[in-house]
Each structure stands twice: as structure tokens, then as C-alpha cells.
Amino acid sequence: MRQTGRGQGIQVLNARGITTVGNLGSASDFTDIDNNWNNVNTNLDQFATDAYWGQEKTYDYYRNRFNRNSINNQGYLLRGYVHANLVSMYGIPNNVNAFWDTDKMLYGDGGTQNNVQVRPLTAVDIVGHEITHGLTQFTAALGNSGEAGVLNESFSDIFGTAIENYAKGYNFNWTVGENTGLIFRSLSNPNAYSHPDTYGGTF
Ligand SMILES: [Zn+2]
Structure with missing residues (x-):
């Protein structure tokens, strides 16, 4: 599950069984004998195809809307890891999460949260x-804390939503994460998910 057709490439690798970030170098490739990625199995490998498609569409969005060649505008390789054990790698409570970590994306396998699978x-x-x-x-370098961190999160939600709507032909929705089975946030009604809709507002 690799290509060199966009920038310096797009990759999704399998992090199953890896317990530390330092060992991600031993992640394995996904392969498919006919290049038709209907890789549905009990390991949930079909979700690797989702990640890969999302990474392609994200590259295409920035390229076609802003003439930007990946995140650093120099073709930066977009590499993601699925089946990432975020609990052992980062010490967080569960795998209902996804991260950008320095130079790569990591996607957890989900789990039970708010009584939802x-x-x-x-x-x-x-x-x-x-x-x-x-x-x-690579641009504003806003970091993770305080007002800069909140702006960082906001830009990711805004562009993540724009990218979804670009990818799906502008059949708009304003929620974040609904296709996982759980809505994390709403851009049209932030209060509904315990986030403020204005500076200093409720939540
Ligand atoms: Zn974020």
C-alpha cells in the first residue's frame, strides 16, 4: 500500500503487534495480488484502505485547492500506520484516537467509548x-498548548471537514468522526459536543 504518484509518496503500513514508537520501523506492508483493495478480514485490514484513500484525498485537496505539494510544499512523504497501539505507545487510556506525531500519522483501532463501539x-x-x-x-508551528494549541486543533477540524467534503463531492456534513460510529465534534453546533462556539463561550 504505497505509491510515488503524489509528491514523494503516500504509504500506509501495518503497526499490529508493535508496542513502542521506536519500533515502527518494523511495521509491515499491506499487499493485494490484484490491486483491488477489498482486504476485508478479521484483522480489520479494510480500514487501511480507508486511511490510504483519505491520505490521497488530503494530498489532492491541498494540491488542487492551494497548489500545495504536500504539507511542506516540497512533496513530503505522507506515511500512516494503522492498527497502532496508542495505549502502549503513548500511555493513553484507549485506542479511540488518532495522532500526528512529528512526521507520521497513527490510527488507533477504536473500541468502546460513550457506550458506542x-x-x-x-x-x-x-x-x-x-x-x-x-x-x-511546517507553517504556523502553533504547538499543542494554550491558545496556540486550540487554534492548531481548530485548523485541523476546519480543514479535516473541508477535505471530507472535497473527497465526497461536497455532500456536506459538519461533524467530525461520524463514520467511525461516534461524533467527536460539530462545526455547526460545537456546544452539542461540549465545545465552545465563541471565544470564552460555554465549555
Ligand atoms: Zn487534533
Whole structure:
């Protein structure tokens, strides 16, 4: 699951069984004998295809809308890892999460949250959100804390949503993550998911 057709490339690798970030170099490739990626199995490898498609569409969005060649405008290789064990790698409570970490995307396999069984975090709005953190790192460098961190998150939500709508032909929705089975945020009604809709507003 690799290509060199966009910038310096797009890749999705399999992090199953890897427990530390430092060992991601041993992640394996996904392969498909006929290049028709209907790789549905009990390991949930079909979600790798979602991540890959999302990474392609994110590249295409920035290229076609802003003439930008990947996140650093120099073709930066977009590499993602699915089946990432975020609990052991980062010490967070569960795998209902996805990250941009320095130079790569990591997608957790989901789990139970708010009594909902959440699927792997590879929906295109989430993929676009994480890659946009990379773009912000290369441009505004807003960091993760305080008002800068909140702006960083906001830009990722805004562009993640724009990327989803670009990818799906502008059949608009304003929610984040709905295709995982759980809505994390709403851009049209932030209060509905315990986020403020104005500076200093409720939540
Ligand atoms: Zn984020």
C-alpha cells in the first residue's frame, strides 16, 4: 500500500503487534495480488484502505485547492500506520484516537467509548485532521498548548471537514468522526459536543 504518484509518496503500513514508537520501523506492508483493495478480514485490514484513500484525498485537496505539494510544499512523504497501539505507545487510556506525531500519522483501532463501539479511526475527516497538524507544524508551528494549541486543533477540524467534503463531492456534513460510529465534534453546533462556539463561550 504505497505509491510515488503524489509528491514523494503516500504509504500506509501495518503497526499490529508493535508496542513502542521506536519500533515502527518494523511495521509491515499491506499487499493485494490484484490491486483491488477489498482486504476485508478479521484483522480489520479494510480500514487501511480507508486511511490510504483519505491520505490521497488530503494530498489532492491541498494540491488542487492551494497548489500545495504536500504539507511542506516540497512533496513530503505522507506515511500512516494503522492498527497502532496508542495505549502502549503513548500511555493513553484507549485506542479511540488518532495522532500526528512529528512526521507520521497513527490510527488507533477504536473500541468502546460513550457506550458506542467505535470503529478504527481512519475516516477521511480524521485523516485530513491529522495531516493538517503536520501542515501546521511546517507553517504556523502553533504547538499543542494554550491558545496556540486550540487554534492548531481548530485548523485541523476546519480543514479535516473541508477535505471530507472535497473527497465526497461536497455532500456536506459538519461533524467530525461520524463514520467511525461516534461524533467527536460539530462545526455547526460545537456546544452539542461540549465545545465552545465563541471565544470564552460555554465549555
Ligand atoms: Zn487534533
